Structures are given as structure tokens and as C-alpha cells.
Amino acid sequence: MLWAPGLLGGLTGGVQGPIIMQHGTPEQKKEWLPKIAAGAQFALGYTEPNAGTDLASLQIRAAKDGNDYILNGQKMFSTGAHNARYHWLAARTNPEMPKHKGVSMIIADLTAPGVTVTKLTTIAGDRTNEVFYDNVRVPQTNRIGPEGEGWNITRSALAAERGDLGTFPWPKILVDELIQYAKETKRNGKPLSEDPQIRQTLAQLSMDVSVLRLFGRRLNYMIEKNQDISWSAPFSKIFESELSQRIANQGMNIMGLYGQLEQGSKYAKLKGHIELAYLTMVVRSFGGGSNLRLRSDIATRGMGLPREPQLAMPVKK
Amino acid sequence: MDFDYNDEQKMLKQGAREFFEKECPKSLVKQMMEDEKGNPPELWKKMSQLGWLGLIYPEKYGGGDGNMIDLIALEEEMGRACLPGPFLSTVLLSGLFILHNGSEEQKKEILPKIAGGQLILTLALTEQSDSYEASAVSVEAKAEKDDYIIDGTKLFVPDAQIADYIICIARTKKGDKPEDGLTAFLVDRKTPGITITLLKTLAGDKLCEVVFNKVKVSKKNIIGKLDQAWGPLQQTLQQVKIAQCAEMVGGAQRALELAADHAKKRIQFDRPIGSFPVIHHLIANAMMDVDACKFLTYEAAWKFSEGMPCAKEIAMAKAWTGEAYQRTAAMGHQVLGGIGYTLDGEMHLYFRRAKSGELTLGDGKFHREALAKELGM
Incomplete structure (x- = not known):
């Protein structure tokens, strides 16, 4: 999502808390809700170069490897990613499934090795970002909700965001x-x-x-x-x-x-x-x-x- | 403020819809556009029996003690049905002016008869100057013993051709301000010197020229105070505009539904035209437009019924609703194409009424100017 701070103000952790409350495991609630309450910053990672309005065609890959996912791909217009600690990612966990069904919701650490955040400047002078993932390792316990349910979770997050508007x-x-x-x-x-x-x-x-x-x-x-x-x-x-x-x-x-x-x-x-x-x-x-x-x-x-x-x-x- | 009617109002609205579908089919609407009287007597009588002609009046004047929200629920259905006849001129413009300004005797004499369907009234305000400003009133009434003599021509007077009485707004004094010196006279239409000519109109509604040639009216027939009709008249017009907006809301909603229904059924390029995003956009824009009409009207009605100041809200509702109804019906014609352009269709009824509704009692420009004043500009 493209969000200009300045006049508009940015999205903070507004959408993550309620979604973790609704879809998270007890362990995840215990891990993430205190962090969010303490002000942990999330950037949204939905949009990609070839997945804008047709968000479900997103390509960033989360491949299983032992207890982890290995992330490869790119996110666009990730406002706040240069300041945020976490990335609220919609990623493809199963490329064989129809495009709406192979997506999962994953929290990635933006300071992990293999993550590169580069600056994009908007016409209003605000900063947004591209975020590149090159073999980035994320524990599977960072997946929110069941595998393949990422699309539905993203939609409910977007609805919350639109109501906010x-x-x-x-x-x-x-x-x-x-x-x-x-x-x-x-x-x-x-x-x-x-x-x-x-x-x-x-x-x-x-x-x-x-x-x-x-x-x-x-x-x-x-x-x-x-x-x-x-x-x-x-x-x-x-x-x-x-x-x-x-x-x-x-x-x-x-x-x-x-x-x-x-x-x-x-x-x-x-x-x-x-x-x-x-x-x-x-x-x-x-x-x-x-x-x-x-x-x-x-x-x-x-x-x-x-x-x-x-x-x-x-x-x- | 609620964004929906209460259960009783929903029942009233649903009952009205069923009633008008049966008693006021579009064939009757079209027939009345050609008819010189323009008011089917059976329909008027039945509406009276249902209590709708007196809905907004207090019980002691033969009314139903309804509030503005009740009235707009009914008005929405009248707009949907394209109801012909003198509801606005008789029940609202004239009846409400008398209710708020008349003597006890005048109220007891006239209001129960309006509610009972026995009297048709209208209000003659506008003239050839084509303006709702006080300065536009040039028809004069001069005192002569116990009478006044009215001289001049009123134009765009609704339903005068069937009215038993005409409330004529006339200048009785040349004051410092144009608002001063205006008086309302209750004039029997059969008084010698009155000539009525029916005009031919876009919507087939009955607008008339009413010529007053030395028409004698008793001082007893003044409604309200001598020389001071303008302020009270504006208050009545404000209330009538809310009802008129609700009528347009009902019409606009129906025009939108007709367009959407057609888009679902009409097949071109092997698919319903309603599956083309370009049609989605037209319909989505109209949905937002019609909802804006609704909520602005509901808010004005709600504030009015609570006795709260609502000049801003009424100006907004009238400015928006008139223009949005027209946009919606024009969109409907675009979607319906050729089949909507024939007289057999219904869209043209809404397209016609949208424009006449927009122009009547002040258009968008007029009400945006009123709003600008309210905003302190």
C-alpha cells in the first residue's frame, strides 16, 4: 500500500493487533500483542511490481525449509519499511494452488540478513520503499492464520483500513x-x-x-x-x-x-x-x-x- | 439520527408502495400528463381515506398527527410512483401555510376539508420575473373599505386549474426592503376577474398562469399578518422542500433500479451489459449519488422534526437532490438506450420529473447561494 505520511499520517500497527487477536495462536498472541502494545512498528507488505489492484497475483515466494520459510521476491510501496522493525507480508506459500488460495500471512523481520530496503520518493516528497528479499529465513511460527488463508486475512485487513479512511x-x-x-x-x-x-x-x-x-x-x-x-x-x-x-x-x-x-x-x-x-x-x-x-x-x-x-x-x- | 425508518414508518412506506403499484400504474401517470385536470378523483379519494392527505396535520384539524419523518416515508413512495395530482400544492404548500399562519377559524374550516379530499388549494407566489426572491413579487393588493383589490399576473402556479382556493402572495405596501409589505390572501378561484391558463410543461404537471384583474377579496381572507407574509412563507417553503426532496429521493432510487435491472437483462456482445465495468461505474456513481440525496434529506427532516435549526441542511438537501436526481435519470437513459427513449418506457417520467423538481422551489445554484450565506460568506 502506498501511504504518504506528512499530511496524511501513516498507518501504524492499527490492523495487526485485531487480526492477531482473531487469527493468531495463543503463543502468537502472547508473543506479538505485548510488542504491538509497546509500540512495535509494522510496515505493510502487500503490493508488488506486478500485483497492485490484482493483489492476489502477488509472487513473493515463501518456500518451506524445515521449521522455516525461505523468502525470495520484492514488495513495493512499503511505506515506513525503513523505520519499521516488522513487515506484515502477504507471500505465496503454494504456487501450485489457484492464485487466491496459495497466499499466507507472514511476519518478517526487516533487520534480518538478506532484506534490502530502498527508497522511493513520492510526488508529495514523502518516502516510501521497495523491499527486496534474498533467501531470507523466517520461522513458520511467524505465519498468522492457516497456510493458504492469507488472502482472506488480507481482505479483512483492507476492509478495516478502508473503514478507517x-x-x-x-x-x-x-x-x-x-x-x-x-x-x-x-x-x-x-x-x-x-x-x-x-x-x-x-x-x-x-x-x-x-x-x-x-x-x-x-x-x-x-x-x-x-x-x-x-x-x-x-x-x-x-x-x-x-x-x-x-x-x-x-x-x-x-x-x-x-x-x-x-x-x-x-x-x-x-x-x-x-x-x-x-x-x-x-x-x-x-x-x-x-x-x-x-x-x-x-x-x-x-x-x-x-x-x-x-x-x-x-x-x- | 437514524439511517432507517422505524417499524411503523416502514409499514407506511411498504403499504404506500403496494397501494400505488395497484392504484397508480404508470399508464395512469401518462394519462394524467395529457389530462387537463391531472388529478384522478378516485385516487385522491382513496388517499384521503387512508389518512395520507392529513397525515402531517394535527388530529384536531382532521389530521393524523404525523411528523416530518412519517411524511418523507410517504413522499418517497409518491416519487417512486410518479404520483400525479395536487399533493404538494394543496396538502403541503397551502395546507402547511394555513396550519402555521391561519386563524383558528381558517384552520378549522379548511384543513379538515383538505384532509377529507373535499378541497383543492394552491399557492401563487412566482411571477414572470422567474424568481423566488421577495423582490420578484409585483402583484399588488390595494385596500378598499373592507376589501382588497388584487391586480397582476402570477405564473407557474401549480394545479390552479382545479383549485377551489388560491393563496395569493401580493404586495400590500412598498416597504424599505422587498420582504416587507407582502400579504397572503385566500382567494376563491371563482371570484370574478380571475383567468386561469394551463401551461404545457415538460413533466405534464399542471402549471398555470393566473391573471388577477381587479379581484375583490375580503380583509377577513388574509392569512397571517398584513404586510408580514414573507418570513412565515419562507418557513413553510423550507418544510415543503424537505418533503419535495424525499419525493425526488424516491424517484431517483427507482430510476437507479430500472437502470440496474435493464443492465442485468440486456445481452450484447454475448453477455449482460451489466457485466461491463463501464456500466458498473455508472451504477456505482448513481448509488452514491442517491444515498447522498437520502442522507441529506433524512438529516434535514430529522433536524426539522426535532425543532433544531436546519437551514443549512435543507439548502444542502435541495441543491444536491435536484441535481442528483437529474444525473441519475440521465444515466438511466444512457444505460437503457433506444428502448428508454420510447414513450412506452418509464425512464422518461423520472427524467422529466427530475428536472422540474430541480427547478421548482429553487435550483442548485439558488440553494448553494443560500448555503454560502449560512456559512457566513
Whole structure:
């Protein structure tokens, strides 16, 4: 997963604890939960160069060797891997099984011999990483859940992550800042807030923020009532990410030439938030699941539309 | 705020759905679009018997003591059914204005008859100036002994062609502000000097030109206070907008369902077109759009029924719902293609009503401006 810290904040151990509680053995709970409680940092290791939206085609190999697995392969966009001690890995334990069934969830030590973490820099200036595994030895006791169950565990972790996205505070903060800016800033002798088009834009964005809030609250309501949220959970994720991008883009237009000034620059307004958001928010419409794919999930699960048929002749990789 | 109706409201909604499916088929809707009266009397009578015409009024005026949430549950089904007739003009615009502003005598005289289906009323506000602002009201009413003489033309007046009474908003005084000096008169439609011309409209709903040519009305027929109708009228319009939003929610939901149903059944390129991701995207966008309509409307209705300030919420609901309903029905036409373009289909009913609903009582631009004011801009 691609996560930019800075404006967004990174994911910490938020998803690991609950999953170990649910799927771990008593020994694993005893080993890992105190570490997590003490602040052990995990980086997520799902995405690979050829496994993005089609995550189940991930290739990193975990081959059995005695009581260990030997890991070989590469993870991409592993934010925080250069600081974290552990890697929350989805790895292929059985290449003979269909692609969804041969994956297991494994905790690797990022300081082990054979692990190389290299830097990738995002357009927003944040660091993420590639992580290479070259014959890295991991005890099989580090596998969370049964072998081959990694896909289901990953999906439930992703769902938790997407629910988290609904509580993202920045859209409201940025719109409130822009409204304040429009009231206080004059152009051609008149406050921006008297410009009819700017009034329309900010009113619309403010409505959008309300819709985001209502989507989030409805999701909580459905969870409380034990209703199926598989189709409604992505509403918040899709709506928030695209709203964040609209706010940044339209905020730039409202701020005019000042919009392009970075945090720390002379003359920068609103602490450079809008400029930073313009770049940072790009990630949100594909990080944590591509909105393009999630829309298909919504339509098929929520409205009963048929899935896209699988290709009879898969394209050779 | 709950994101669902309570059990009683669910029963009301389900009962209304079954009732309208039986009593208000789309063939009747289409027939009423051509019909000059536009209100099937049997249907109106049955709705009265079910208590729906008085649902929102207090029991002592022949009503059902319902709250706004009850009303919007019913309105959603009316929107789904594309219900023709004067519910909005009679029960809501006129009835609620009288309920909130009328004298005890006026309320006792009129409201039970609206609830009983014996009286049709409408409210004449807009004029050729095409605006919901107070400054747009130019029809004048001049005092003459115990009467007022109303002169001028009202336009886009719903259901005036069948109304027994018209509540006419007229200028009785030229004040400092356009909001001052407006008065509401209850006018018998048969009063000499009134000429009504039915307009031909997109949605086949009945909008009229109402010409007042020296129409004499007794001072006793003033509803509320002389010169001070504007504020109370806005309060009524706010309440009516919530109901109107719920009606549009019901219509938009149905337009979405029709599009999805078609996408599942229509085979092209040897597969249901609903399996193409491009159709998934259209449907997913519409699902989010319609849910946004619902929750904004529910929140406005809930705050209103709790007596909380809700000007922001109503502005948001009306701005979003009008535009989203139109987007949804237009999407429906894209998915249905040629078969949706024939008069035999149903999508066009929603496509027409979406636009008229968006324009009526203020469009998106109007309500975004209202919201901007509420946000202190």
C-alpha cells in the first residue's frame, strides 16, 4: 500500500493487533500483542511490481525449509519499511494452488540478513520503499492464520483500513480553511467570498463534506446493526479520495497564484496546505484499493450486477 | 439520527408502495400528463381515506398527527410512483401555510376539508420575473373599505386549474426592503376577474398562469399578518422542500433500479451489459449519488422534526437532490438506450420529473447561494 505520511499520517500497527487477536495462536498472541502494545512498528507488505489492484497475483515466494520459510521476491510501496522493525507480508506459500488460495500471512523481520530496503520518493516528497528479499529465513511460527488463508486475512485487513479512511479529517479542515481564507482575502478590493462563483464552489465543497460525514455515520450505523457493509464500505473511501482531490484542485483556483506556494515559502498561505494536498491527495484514489475497481465492487455487491467474465485465454505475463 | 425508518414508518412506506403499484400504474401517470385536470378523483379519494392527505396535520384539524419523518416515508413512495395530482400544492404548500399562519377559524374550516379530499388549494407566489426572491413579487393588493383589490399576473402556479382556493402572495405596501409589505390572501378561484391558463410543461404537471384583474377579496381572507407574509412563507417553503426532496429521493432510487435491472437483462456482445465495468461505474456513481440525496434529506427532516435549526441542511438537501436526481435519470437513459427513449418506457417520467423538481422551489445554484450565506460568506 502506498501511504504518504506528512499530511496524511501513516498507518501504524492499527490492523495487526485485531487480526492477531482473531487469527493468531495463543503463543502468537502472547508473543506479538505485548510488542504491538509497546509500540512495535509494522510496515505493510502487500503490493508488488506486478500485483497492485490484482493483489492476489502477488509472487513473493515463501518456500518451506524445515521449521522455516525461505523468502525470495520484492514488495513495493512499503511505506515506513525503513523505520519499521516488522513487515506484515502477504507471500505465496503454494504456487501450485489457484492464485487466491496459495497466499499466507507472514511476519518478517526487516533487520534480518538478506532484506534490502530502498527508497522511493513520492510526488508529495514523502518516502516510501521497495523491499527486496534474498533467501531470507523466517520461522513458520511467524505465519498468522492457516497456510493458504492469507488472502482472506488480507481482505479483512483492507476492509478495516478502508473503514478507517471514512474518518479522515482533512476534507473538513481544508474546506473550513478555504472559507476563512475567502472571507479574509481581498482581490481587486473585494473579499473573495463575495465572488459568486467562489461562493458556489465553497458551498458545494461544504455539501460534499456533509455527505462524507453522513456516509461515515451510516457505515457505523450498519456495523452496529450487523448489516452487510461489503458494498457500502467503499462509499466513504471513493467519495473522500475524490473529494480531497477536488478540494485541492478548486482550492488552488480560489487562492490563485498564491495556491502554488509551498509550506515554508515566503508568502505561502494556509501553511501551504492546499499545495501539499494537491500532490498528496493523488494517492488516495488508488492507495488502499483503486476507486476504479471499487466501483465495480459496489455495483456488483450492492446492486447485483454481474461480474466481468474472466478471460478464457489469460494474457501471458 | 437514524439511517432507517422505524417499524411503523416502514409499514407506511411498504403499504404506500403496494397501494400505488395497484392504484397508480404508470399508464395512469401518462394519462394524467395529457389530462387537463391531472388529478384522478378516485385516487385522491382513496388517499384521503387512508389518512395520507392529513397525515402531517394535527388530529384536531382532521389530521393524523404525523411528523416530518412519517411524511418523507410517504413522499418517497409518491416519487417512486410518479404520483400525479395536487399533493404538494394543496396538502403541503397551502395546507402547511394555513396550519402555521391561519386563524383558528381558517384552520378549522379548511384543513379538515383538505384532509377529507373535499378541497383543492394552491399557492401563487412566482411571477414572470422567474424568481423566488421577495423582490420578484409585483402583484399588488390595494385596500378598499373592507376589501382588497388584487391586480397582476402570477405564473407557474401549480394545479390552479382545479383549485377551489388560491393563496395569493401580493404586495400590500412598498416597504424599505422587498420582504416587507407582502400579504397572503385566500382567494376563491371563482371570484370574478380571475383567468386561469394551463401551461404545457415538460413533466405534464399542471402549471398555470393566473391573471388577477381587479379581484375583490375580503380583509377577513388574509392569512397571517398584513404586510408580514414573507418570513412565515419562507418557513413553510423550507418544510415543503424537505418533503419535495424525499419525493425526488424516491424517484431517483427507482430510476437507479430500472437502470440496474435493464443492465442485468440486456445481452450484447454475448453477455449482460451489466457485466461491463463501464456500466458498473455508472451504477456505482448513481448509488452514491442517491444515498447522498437520502442522507441529506433524512438529516434535514430529522433536524426539522426535532425543532433544531436546519437551514443549512435543507439548502444542502435541495441543491444536491435536484441535481442528483437529474444525473441519475440521465444515466438511466444512457444505460437503457433506444428502448428508454420510447414513450412506452418509464425512464422518461423520472427524467422529466427530475428536472422540474430541480427547478421548482429553487435550483442548485439558488440553494448553494443560500448555503454560502449560512456559512457566513
